[in-house]
Amino acid sequence: MQGFLTLFYKELLRFWKVSFQTVAAPVLTAMLYLLIFSHALDAHVEAYPGVSYTAFLVPGLAMMSMLQNAFANTSSSLIQSKITGNIIYILLPPLSHFEFFAAYVSAAVVRGLVVGLGVLLITSLFALPGVEHPLWIFVFALLGSGVLAVMGLMAGIWAEKFDQLAAFQNFVIMPLTFLSGVFYSIHSLPQFWLGVSHLNPFFYMIDGFRYGFFGKADVSPWLSVSVVGVSFILLSVFTVHLLRTGYKLRH
Amino acid sequence: MSAAIRFSGVKKRFGELEALKGIDLAIEPGEFFALLGPNGAGKTTLISILGGLTRADGGTTTVMGCDVQRDYREARRKVGIVPQELTFDPFFSVRETLKFQSGYFGLRHNNAWIDEILENLGLTSKADANMRTLSGGMKRRVMVAQALVHKPPVIVLDEPTAGVDVELRQTLWAFVRSLNEQGHTIVLTTHYLEEAELLCNRIAMLRQGEVVALDTKQNLMQSHSARTLSLKLFPDVLPAPLQSLLIREVEGVYQLRLDHDGSLEMILATLREAGINVRDIEIMKPDLEQIFVAVMRRHAS
Numbered sequence: 001m002q003g004f005l006t007l008f009y010k011e012l013l014r015f016w017k018v019s020f021q022t023v024a025a026p027v028l029t030a031m032l033y034l035l036i037f038s039h040a041l042d043a044h045v046e047a048y049p050g051v052s053y054t055a056f057l058v059p060g061l062a063m064m065s066m067l068q069n070a071f072a073n074t075s076s077s078l079i080q081s082k083i084t085g086n087i088i089y090i091l092l093p094p095l096s097h098f099e100f101f102a103a104y105v106s107a108a109v110v111r112g113l114v115v116g117l118g119v120l121l122i123t124s125l126f127a128l129p130g131v132e133h134p135l136w137i138f139v140f141a142l143l144g145s146g147v148l149a150v151m152g153l154m155a156g157i158w159a160e161k162f163d164q165l166a167a168f169q170n171f172v173i174m175p176l177t178f179l180s181g182v183f184y185s186i187h188s189l190p191q192f193w194l195g196v197s198h199l200n201p202f203f204y205m206i207d208g209f210r211y212g213f214f215g216k217a218d219v220s221p222w223l224s225v226s227v228v229g230v231s232f233i234l235l236s237v238f239t240v241h242l243l244r245t246g247y248k249l250r251h
Numbered sequence: 252m253s254a255a256i257r258f259s260g261v262k263k264r265f266g267e268l269e270a271l272k273g274i275d276l277a278i279e280p281g282e283f284f285a286l287l288g289p290n291g292a293g294k295t296t297l298i299s300i301l302g303g304l305t306r307a308d309g310g311t312t313t314v315m316g317c318d319v320q321r322d323y324r325e326a327r328r329k330v331g332i333v334p335q336e337l338t339f340d341p342f343f344s345v346r347e348t349l350k351f352q353s354g355y356f357g358l359r360h361n362n363a364w365i366d367e368i369l370e371n372l373g374l375t376s377k378a379d380a381n382m383r384t385l386s387g388g389m390k391r392r393v394m395v396a397q398a399l400v401h402k403p404p405v406i407v408l409d410e411p412t413a414g415v416d417v418e419l420r421q422t423l424w425a426f427v428r429s430l431n432e433q434g435h436t437i438v439l440t441t442h443y444l445e446e447a448e449l450l451c452n453r454i455a456m457l458r459q460g461e462v463v464a465l466d467t468k469q470n471l472m473q474s475h476s477a478r479t480l481s482l483k484l485f486p487d488v489l490p491a492p493l494q495s496l497l498i499r500e501v502e503g504v505y506q507l508r509l510d511h512d513g514s515l516e517m518i519l520a521t522l523r524e525a526g527i528n529v530r531d532i533e534i535m536k537p538d539l540e541q542i543f544v545a546v547m548r549r550h551a552s
Contacts, residue, residue, distance in 0.1 A: 006354025014342050085338035089397060092302050092332055093355035094324035251265075251305050 004099040007090065011107030015073055022111060026069055027118040030061045034123050037183065047185040051214055054127035059137075059210045060182035062119040063144055067202065070112035070145040071152040071173055074104045078156025079165050082249075091250065097243040101236070105149040112145030129213040136221050137212030143228045144205035148173070150235040157239070157248055176202045186218055201231045253316035255280045255405050255436035256301065256330075260310035263296055263460075270296045272460040273310065278438060278453075280315075280404070283431050285447035286440045287543060288457035294440045295335055297457075298409050302332045314405055328356060331398035335409040335440075339382040339390050345369070346378045348393060349400055356401035368396045371426045373419075388419045395423065399430075406430060407438045412446065424450060448539040456546050463550045471542055478509040480518065483531035490525040493518060509534065 015022040038054035047056040081087035090100070131137065151173070159165040180202035186194055197203050198219075208224030211217035217224070243249070254277040263271040271293045278284045286294050299305035300312055303319050303326070312319045317326035340348060346365070353361035369375045372392045377385060382393065395411060408427070412420050428450065431437045441447055447454060454471055456464040464471065479498060482505045489497060489505050496507040496518070509515060515534075522529060537545075 002357040002359055003355050006351055009354075010343075010351045013347075017342055081340075084341075085334075085336050086340045088304065088334050088336075088338060089340070089352060090355065091304055092327060093352070093401075094327040094357070095355055096324065246306060250303060251299075 003093065003095045004103050007095065007099065007103035008106050011073070011077060011103060012110060014077060015107070015111050022069065022073070023115055023118060026065045026115050027122055030065045030119040031122050033061055034058065034126060038126065045184075047188075048214060048216055051129075052127060055129045056185070056210075056214075057183065058120065058123045058127055058129050059213045060206055061123065062116045063140070063206045063209045064177055064182045065119045066112040066116040066141060066145050067148045067177055067205065068173070069115040070108045070148040071155075071169070073108035073111045074149050074152030075156040075159070075165055075169070076152075077104065078153065079159055079162060082156070082160070083162070087249070097240055100243055101153065101240050104153050105146065105236075108149035108152060109142065109145040112149065113141055116141055116145070130215075131213060132215035133212045133221075135212075136225075137209060139225060140205055140209035140212060140221075140228065143225070143232055144209065147201070147205070147228060147232045147235060150232065150239050154235070154239050154242065157242055160248070176200055179203075180206050181218070182206055201227055204228050253313070254278060255282065255315060256438065257313045258297065258300075258310065259312075261297070261300060261307050261312055262309035263293075263300065263305065263307050270460050271300075271307070274457075274460075274462060276455055276462060276465065278436060280436050281431070281434055282453055283428075283437045283451045284439065285451035285454045286438060286457065287444065287447060287454060288440075289547065291459075292457040293460040294457055295409055298332060298407055298438075298440070301330060301407065303327060328401060329403055330405045330407060331401065331403035333395050333398045333406075333408045333411050335413070337387060337390055337394070339385075339393065341381070341383045344379050344381050345374060345385070345393055345396075348382060349396055352397045353400045358401060361400060364402065365396075365400065368399050371422075371429075372396055373422050388415050391415055392419065392423075395426075403435070405436045405438070409440050410442065411439075412441060412443060420446075444539040444543055454539075456543065458547055458550050464546045468539075472537065472539070478537065479535045480507045480509045480515065481505065481531075481533045481535065482507065482522075482529060484522070485528045485530050488525075488527065490521055490527065492521050504531075 034054065034057060037057055042053045045053040047053060081090065155165055155168045159168065179197065180200050181197065186197040186203065189197065204219070204224035204227040207217045207219055208221045208228065211221040211224070256278040258274045258276045261271055261274040274297060286297070288294050296305060300307045301314065301319060303323050306320070314326045315329045317329060319326045343351070349365045350361070353365065369378055372395060374389070374392050374396065377389055382390065385393065391411065395408070398406065406427070411423060424446070427437055439447065439451060448468065451468060453467050454464070455462055483503060484505065487503055493507065498506040498508055500506070507518060519529070
């Protein structure tokens with residue numbers, strides 16, 4: 001337990017010491033998105049009846065920032081440790097595979113939540129969405145960050161160079177995030193792309209999260225929570241298995 | 252009592268390269284043990300297997316009786332490894348680094364021991380400095396400190412003095428020696444053979460993934476390339492009975508093989524009987540370096 005707590009704390013401190021880059025920067029980016037898109041689109045688009053586009057956009061941006069930062073935290077920490085070689089100080093101690101997994105993932109989830117909260121606080125200056133179901137908001141924030149934290153861990157274990165990690169981020173994470181309905185309701189899409197969007201697990205994170213604010217969404221929050229929850233469990237089981245076999249970490 | 256470290260038939264292959272060809276080696280508690288060998292002999296691979304950084308393809312490895320794979324948590328608590336590569340986490344200070352390392356080993360209140368290690372390694376004044384700001388030698392000291400935070404009964408140093416100044420070497424060896432006297436088992440790999448000669452009581456030599464020599468330092472020193480006796484004689488003639496012992500003659504200095512303790516007396520008696528005076532005499536003992544070279548050469552042919 002002490003091993004887990006220490007590694008968790010170390011991972012927290014690692015991003016907190018550079019919080020300008022890891023917290024303030026993504027909050028600013030989200031605010032810029034909001035300013036630009038709401039300026040361009042607020043008068044033209046109404047995603048839900050009675051919900052302004054800017055208000056609609058806020059939860060989407062918050063979730064997108066959480067996902068990206070949760071992913072970035074585990075993946076960049078691990079790849080840096082691997083490339084500089086100091087991963088050895090984590091591999092030599094008697095940390096169990098599960099402690100290793102839980103510490104990295106929890107710290108990344110905390111970063112996701114801190115960034116998400118920051119985005120909500122800043123953007124609420126422009127457009128305050130209502131809060132219909134705070135518990136759903138919290139559940140999806142937690143699970144969404146969790147899934148991406150685990151994916152980041154997987155990517156960090158797999159990648160041997162920054163290049164490969166960037167490829168994973170740009171060719172897998174970014175498309176899945178941007179096509180998940182951050183900027184639009186998928187019901188505005190043609191039938192084919194509507195169907196495709198339903199295959200994207202990130203869609204359910206954002207849709208469920210949005211349900212917490214507006215009390216309405218494209219699909220039921222129960223469906224969303226099931227999809228996201230099952231994704232989290234499957235990815236976690238797989239990643240703990242990678243750690244147990246020592247894939248790419250213990251040769 | 253079980254061995255401090257036991258390798259039994261340990262094999263490891265990296266693609267085409269057979270890095271370890273079945274290593275059998277037992278290191279007893281309290282030993283100061285040297286693992287020598289040229290680059291690529293398999294020393295670091297062997298140490299990596301001990302620390303669980305690398306998984307062996309065959310055989311078993313135990314630390315104080317705990318299997319490094321099956322019982323990995325217990326095994327890792329019992330060993331502290333100073334890795335060869337200079338690595339550090341640039342985010343943290345020296346003290347943070349050591350506190351984290353203690354925590355990974357499950358230790359919460361370790362400050363007294365951390366202070367003691369810092370003191371012994373001459374790091375006290377750098378305790379709150381960021382790792383990035385330290386010189387190479389100072390970083391190396393922190394790496395040694397990191398391996399000691401959990402007071403492991405077995406301490407492994409993989410070339411700890413590569414690229415390190417004289418002062419650190421002396422501080423380090425004084426500290427490691429005192430740890431050995433307190434009962435810690437020490438395993439050392441080094442390219443500075445005089446260090447191994449000075450510090451270690453038993454030596455294994457590795458070559459291309461095999462143990463080619465394993466003995467106490469004394470036996471190794473005696474059994475390999477016997478001592479030589481150099482003589483300057485007047486008149487400058489080596490008596491016939493001694494010709495069989497002659498290794499070479501350089502500018503009037505005769506170098507004779509000195510096989511065992513009695514032969515010195517025999518040589519001197521022979522000279523006296525032949526009426527030849529000894530003008531200069533010197534006994535040369537082989538050092539570890541010569542033995543090392545001899546062992547490696549013998550196994551190469």
